[in-house]
Amino acid sequence: xxxxxxxxxxxxxxxxxxxxxxxxxxxxxxxxxxxxxxxxxxxxxxxxxxxxxxxxxxxxxxxxxxxxxxxxxxxxxxxxxxxxxxxxxxxxxxxxxxxxxxxxxxxxxxxxxxxxxxxxxxxxxxxxxxxxxxxxxxxxxxxxxxxxxxxxxxxxxxxxxxxxxxxxxxxxxxxxxxxxxxxxxxxxxxxxxxxxxxxxxxxxxxxxxxxxxxxxxxxxxxxxxxxxxxxxxxxxxxxxxxxxxxxxxxxxxxxxxxxxxxxxxxxxxxxxxxxxxxxxxxxxxxxxxxxxxxxxxxxxxxxxxxxxxxxxxxxxxxxxxxxxxxxxxxxxxxxxxxxxxxxxxxxxxxxxxxxxxxxxxxxxxxxxxxxxxxxxxxxxxxxx
Numbered sequence: 001x002x003x004x005x006x007x008x009x010x011x012x013x014x015x016x017x018x019x020x021x022x023x024x025x026x027x028x029x030x031x032x033x034x035x036x037x038x039x040x041x042x043x044x045x046x047x048x049x050x051x052x053x054x055x056x057x058x059x060x061x062x063x064x065x066x067x068x069x070x071x072x073x074x075x076x077x078x079x080x081x082x083x084x085x086x087x088x089x090x091x092x093x094x095x096x097x098x099x100x101x102x103x104x105x106x107x108x109x110x111x112x113x114x115x116x117x118x119x120x121x122x123x124x125x126x127x128x129x130x131x132x133x134x135x136x137x138x139x140x141x142x143x144x145x146x147x148x149x150x151x152x153x154x155x156x157x158x159x160x161x162x163x164x165x166x167x168x169x170x171x172x173x174x175x176x177x178x179x180x181x182x183x184x185x186x187x188x189x190x191x192x193x194x195x196x197x198x199x200x201x202x203x204x205x206x207x208x209x210x211x212x213x214x215x216x217x218x219x220x221x222x223x224x225x226x227x228x229x230x231x232x233x234x235x236x237x238x239x240x241x242x243x244x245x246x247x248x249x250x251x252x253x254x255x256x257x258x259x260x261x262x263x264x265x266x267x268x269x270x271x272x273x274x275x276x277x278x279x280x281x282x283x284x285x286x287x288x289x290x291x292x293x294x295x296x297x298x299x300x301x302x303x304x305x306x307x308x309x310x311x312x313x314x315x316x317x318x319x320x321x322x323x324x325x326x327x328x329x330x331x332x333x334x335x336x337x338x339x340x341x342x343x344x345x346x347x348x349x350x351x352x353x354x355x356x357x358x359x360x361x362x363x364x365x366x367x368x369x370x371x372x373x374x375x376x377x378x379x380x381x382x383x384x
Contacts, residue, residue, distance in 0.1 A: 026378040027328035031336075033319045033383060034298070040320070044084035045091070046384050047294055047322035048172060055290035056170050058093030062290075063168035064132070065196060067176060068100050068120040070108035072308030075299035077176045079124040085172050085294070086132050094170065096132040098125060101162045101195060102142040104202050105249040106229040108306060113139045137162035142199040148281040155208055155274045159281025160198040170290035173326070177295050177333045178310065179302040182209060182271045184355030184362030186304045187333050188293045188326040189369050193279035199247070201281075205274040206248035209267030215239050217260035224252035224261065268360045276368035279326065283374055295321040295333045302357045314353060315340040327375030330366050 030050045032043040056062060064085055069076030082098060089096040100120070103110045109119035113136045120126070120134055127133055138144050146166035148159045165171060173191055180186040194202055220238040232246035240252075253261040264270075283291075297318035301310035318336050323329040338350035348356050355362035370377050 025376065026380050027323060027325035027376045029321055029323040029325070029328050029332045029379045029381045030384050031319055031321050031332075031381050034317050035319075036383070041080070041084040043320060043384060044081055044294070045088040047320060048085055048088040048292055049092070050384065051292035051294065051322035052290050052324040053088060053092060053170075053172065053292045056089060056092040056094040060094045060169035060290075061167075062089045062094040062096045063137070063165050063171040064089070064096050064098045064174065065137075065165065065171055065191065066098070066100065066174040067191070067195065067305045068110065068116060068125055069123045069305050070110065070308040071119050071122060073108075073123075073305050073310060075176070075178065075301055075310050076123065076305045077174055077296050079129055081296065082125065082174060083130050085174060086130055089172065090131070096172075097135045097164070097168075098130050098132055099135045099137045099162075099164055101138045101197065102136060102199065103306070104199055104206065104247050105251050105306075107251070108308060111229075112142075135164050137164035137196070138198045139164070145198040145201075146285055148284050150277060150281055154277045155270065156201070156204055156277040156281070159278050159285075160201045161282050161285040162196055162198055165196050165282070166285045168289070171286060171292075173291070173293045175293065175295050176299070176305055177297045177330075177337070178300050178304055179314065179354040179358055180304045181358050182268050182360070183275055183365050184272075184352065184358050184360045185330070185334055185337075187295050187330040189279045189330050189365055189374075190275060192282040192326060193275040193277070193365075196282045197278055201278055203247040203249075205271060205278055206250070208270035208274040209248070210264035211248060211250060211253055211261055211267075212264060213240060213242070214260045214262065217258050219258050219260075221257070223255050223257065227251050227255040269364055272360070272365035273368050276365045276372060276374070279369060280372040280374055283326070291324065293323050293326050293329050295329050297321065297333050297336055300337060300354075302354070312345065313343050314346055314357070315342055321381075323379070325375035325379070327366060327369045327377055328379035330369075331377045332379050332381055334362055334366070
């Protein structure tokens, strides 16, 4: 994509006021185009610096946050790309560590700290290969974190940020941009709100979409009960009944062949609002620290990296974006995807290709994050 096309995608008018009451001007986003460049590892190093990494000082403990991928997922960010970010931090004098958090759901090999480390190794994320330690940020039990109090008018009145992330001196957030069944698109905001928080905060976000049982459709097979790792379901008079302990991981819904379990009405919208609120809490925990966001717009699938596999590619590989603004970088990613060549076989057209494929609007969480003052949906884009 040439400079004129970048400018056509970028919006240059000031954004309306966010929660802070300040008018946010257009944010700067940097872009490495896979079609124009060849040295991707050099570009990653340059992007880390341009996006705020130059604020890293010698001796700073720097979290490099990404997604390990599930067992069987092959579209997550490549370990060699993470290594380039790690090397950039070292060149700036920082002390990097690579990190992710545990999950709510049992599938995929990331439920526990031990599971997560094994999956990381299996997918190539090792201390030897990355050149830095690999740390589970919410260890040892998925609930170790720092509590941030949010505004009482939000869905999430408190957010618990994973301890190793909250206590880092700086953070580089590496996000694989792809689809997501709840948020339409998953990028930097989702990496913050879901990826940087503890199990309890993850569950609070998912509780906003909820789930309910249509017992008229239920065949009484009990597969939902069998699939529930947390013992939150039981059979009663031949039908499932929910008790305490539900974390809203939706494992039961995905295992129901009769489609008798579904989200509450408006559930995806509420989930996205909660996702942005959780991300807002994370940014508050990181306030004043160097924070850089890199979005990898490649291997874009309908489903997220939590799926194994995540399905066929939706568009051609695009490039890598970088910014200090998580809202702007996600909006730019969405726009670049919409402006890219769709791979034959998908019956969808812009705007918001990924949102349409997942039957929601990806802009809900992006706009919510903007309203909370996390950043601007208006941006200018510059090639590197």
